[in-house]
Amino acid sequence: MITCPDRLEVVRAADLEEIGVPRRTISRRCAPGGPWRALLPGIVLLGNGVPTDEQRGRAALLHGRTDAVLTGTYALRRHGLEKLPGEEEVHVLIPASRDITDVGFVHVERTTRLPRPHLRGGLPVAPVPRAVIDSARRLTSEDEVQTMMAEAVQRRFCTPEMLADELDRGRTTGTAMPRRALTPLLAGAKSVAEADAWRLWRRSGLPAGRWNVPIYDVHGRYIATPDFWCDELALAWEIDSYRYHTSFDDYRATVARNARYVAAGIVVLQTLPSRLRTEPGKVADELQAAFRTAQARPRPNVLLKRVA
Structure with a gap:
């Protein structure tokens, strides 16, 4: 049996229509028990199994459209970090001028500081310092924030100074706790x-x-x-x-x-x-x-x- 790569299994319904698949066929195939699955509004998984982590990321990128970048916990997993909170959302950055909102498992953040992405498994993800701070601003546990920061520093994905710089350059909302968590690391602590x-x-x-x-x-x-x-x-x-x-x-x-x-x-x-x-x-x-x-x-x- 020949299977498609994940990147080909997640498509826009509009793109299917462009190649001649009728809308009613798409709807029928995405119905309960059908061979396809609607991951997000207008985004289809050409299969009916549980979507993989990569398929969820690709769906989030299609929702965010051109220049979207994955960030937060999802991006950190793609970089290879392990001591992360069990977050189900996929956090995606889009240009500030774009009017797209959260949907399903996707959290959309509009930004004027869209980072230059790194490709991890073919997916555009934010650099580690940006992804750490984007994740930290949305967490409520200081232990989780400190654990995530400490792993990034200890495994040399970034330095405490790089995290501090990202905090200073970004929005101030939600940064009080990350700043507290970062202070010991700036002093030399590594765990x-x-x-x-x-x-x-x-x-x-x-x-x-x-x-x-x-x-x-x-x-x-x-x-x-x-x-x-x-x-x-x-x-x-x-x-x-x-x-x-x-x-x-x-x-x-x-x-x-x-x-x-x-x-x-x-x-x-x-x-x-x-x-x-x-x-x-x-x-x-x-x-x-x-x-x-x-x-x-x-x-x-x-x-x-x-x-x-």
Whole structure:
């Protein structure tokens, strides 16, 4: 059996009429139990199965017409991001002068800043920073926004600065929460857990520090890259998740890292990510205790930059 590519299976009813298919035939074939399916008003799937993700995207583009660009969560899935909210809508950008509205599973946004699209699987999708911010403006969960942003940054699809630039250039509606979610990432945090830790440290009143910076001993030997580093006191804070220690190799690497901390005279505090939310007061007390311990001993000779 020969099947058509997805791009040929989704067509405008008007285009079918142009090649000689009568309107009544289209209607009959799209009726319940028929061989075709109406995906959106005037847009037909030449099959009666559940539409694929790609077919839904192509239908949204046909609805938006020429120059339409897919954005939001749908576009991010096409880019390859995984930690995304389960959103069923397909978000499409169209020129501001075009009078087209939402319909079915398609959310239409008119814009004067139509991005230059990237092709992913033959579909025009917005660049990652634009798609992240377009999605973030419509979400209600700060955790979902932060998770999405953190994945985009951690997997190097974009930088926090690129997300900040997109926020500054776009419309202001719905940007308060994305700005809050982005602030820890701009400070150097690379995950939701590190963002939680950043907020707790800010509330602790302890000296400022840096996130994810490599530390070396006086001979230039690498020690570790702590999640948080207070250089004033040579204090490291590691947010150690169980899921990163599910293999013997992961566990062995963590033990070796902690041994290097001890050998270098660094005070290190390890915290489970879940405790940042379930026991923030206790974690803050532990931070204060680690601070006092680090403060009470001479600072070891460890450096942020390798000395040749």
